[in-house]
Amino acid sequence: MLAVLRLGRDAYGVPIATEIADRTGREILQGSVYATLDRLEAKGLVISELGEATPQRGGRAKRYFKLTAEGVRQVRQAQRALEALWVDLPQGAGTKA
Amino acid sequence: MTTRSPPRLATWLLAELSSSGRLEELIGDLSEQFAAGRSHLWYWHQASGALLLDLGQSLRTHGRSFLCAVLAGYALTSIWVFANGVVFGPLYQSLDASAHPDSLMRFLGLRAAQASTTLLVFVSAWLVMRIHRAHQRAVLVTFVAALIAPRLPGIAHLAIGVLAGTQSRSILVPEIVRTSLQATYTPLIGLWLIRRDRFAEMPRWIRFVSVMTVVITLLSALLYDLWQVGAVSYPIPARYGVDAADIGCGAYLAFLLWRRESHSLRANSVTGAAAAGSQA
Numbered sequence: 001m002l003a004v005l006r007l008g009r010d011a012y013g014v015p016i017a018t019e020i021a022d023r024t025g026r027e028i029l030q031g032s033v034y035a036t037l038d039r040l041e042a043k044g045l046v047i048s049e050l051g052e053a054t055p056q057r058g059g060r061a062k063r064y065f066k067l068t069a070e071g072v073r074q075v076r077q078a079q080r081a082l083e084a085l086w087v088d089l090p091q092g093a094g095t096k097a
Numbered sequence: 098m099t100t101r102s103p104p105r106l107a108t109w110l111l112a113e114l115s116s117s118g119r120l121e122e123l124i125g126d127l128s129e130q131f132a133a134g135r136s137h138l139w140y141w142h143q144a145s146g147a148l149l150l151d152l153g154q155s156l157r158t159h160g161r162s163f164l165c166a167v168l169a170g171y172a173l174t175s176i177w178v179f180a181n182g183v184v185f186g187p188l189y190q191s192l193d194a195s196a197h198p199d200s201l202m203r204f205l206g207l208r209a210a211q212a213s214t215t216l217l218v219f220v221s222a223w224l225v226m227r228i229h230r231a232h233q234r235a236v237l238v239t240f241v242a243a244l245i246a247p248r249l250p251g252i253a254h255l256a257i258g259v260l261a262g263t264q265s266r267s268i269l270v271p272e273i274v275r276t277s278l279q280a281t282y283t284p285l286i287g288l289w290l291i292r293r294d295r296f297a298e299m300p301r302w303i304r305f306v307s308v309m310t311v312v313i314t315l316l317s318a319l320l321y322d323l324w325q326v327g328a329v330s331y332p333i334p335a336r337y338g339v340d341a342a343d344i345g346c347g348a349y350l351a352f353l354l355w356r357r358e359s360h361s362l363r364a365n366s367v368t369g370a371a372a373a374g375s376q377a
Contacts, residue, residue: 012122012126013122013123013125013126014126014129014130017126029143029146029147029150030123030126030127030130030143030147031117031123031143031146031147031148031150031151032146032150034117034119034122034123035117035150035154037119038118038119053125054129055100056100056128056129056132056133057125057126057128057129057132058103058124058125058128060121060122060124060125060128061121061122061125062122062125062126063119063122
């Protein structure tokens with residue numbers, strides 16, 4: 001969802017996978033991008049629409065994704081929850097003694 | 098500027114085996130990255146990974162009904178074959194390809210046995226696809242594999258025997274023919290049952306091949322039964338030729354119906370996606 005949010009209008013399969021790979025340092029399966037986005041779309045957190053086809057894609061159309069208002073709200077909520085979990089965490093916590 | 102074409106086999110496997118609703122977009126994404134310089138290995142990794150993800154998802158969602166469908170079809174087939182053996186077994190044992198005074202009754206008995214077997218194929222294919230509707234082609238192929246797999250060791254054993262000179266070809270070939278007919282006609286009838294258009298709306302070529310298949314199948318069965326009751330002479334080369342035509346025609350029609358089903362599924366997925374997109 002964060003990758004979709006970062007990419008804005010350019011959020012279709014290829015840049016989403018590239019963005020995740022660049023940010024996390026891990027190559028991901030293109031199929032897993034669609035599996036995840038399908039689930040998010042079913043939950044009403046993203047919406048999608050067909051875009052243009054190019055010769056490089058063998059004439060197949062792109063599918064652009066966009067976060068819904070509920071999707072943005074849930075991303076913010078997840079961010080707040082994560083930040084709250086970091087608050088007051090002692091320095092060096094989780095490292096071996 | 099020319100565009101690199103992605104590996105055709107990997108794309109074909111993905112297109113035929115995946116049940117993902119985003120198949121067109123996925124293949125488009127993979128093609129775009131391949132055109133930008135990704136390797137063949139990368140493409141195959143992505144395509145096989147997508148298929149495995151798809152399979153995992155399907156098993157999680159539909160695994161139980163899939164297994165139930167195959168088991169129910171297998172159980173029905175086993176019971177039916179057993180009952181057929183009880184009813185028609187004595188008739189088959191009395192056949193020796195020579196004329197008898199009661200040849201007509203024997204011929205009618207063979208026709209009844211054939212009708213029962215044909216009905217079994219229709220009912221079992223219908224039952225399997227009725228229980229598991231989500232992936233009808235996949236469940237059909239698995240059902241056929243479950244029916245055929247137990248026969249393969251026996252065929253391999255006979256084939257080794259023929260090569261070693263301890264078994265006769267006249268035992269091996271009918272077994273191969275029976276297995277091939279089942280492997281061809283069960284999916285064919287299943288594909289025929291799930292087709293989305295009426296016979297009259299099908300392309301002319303498919304209608305022609307369908308009629309030819311029915312004619313050859315009937316002719317083959319009639320000739321074989323008439324020969325078994327001693328009414329006609331049916332030399333081995335002619336028998337093999339008609340059997341090969343029967344299996345070949347059925348397999349070709351199954352291929353045509355499979356491809357047609359793939360196209361209509363793809364068209365439905367694009368139409369559905371477009372409708373979803375326009376609603377969004």
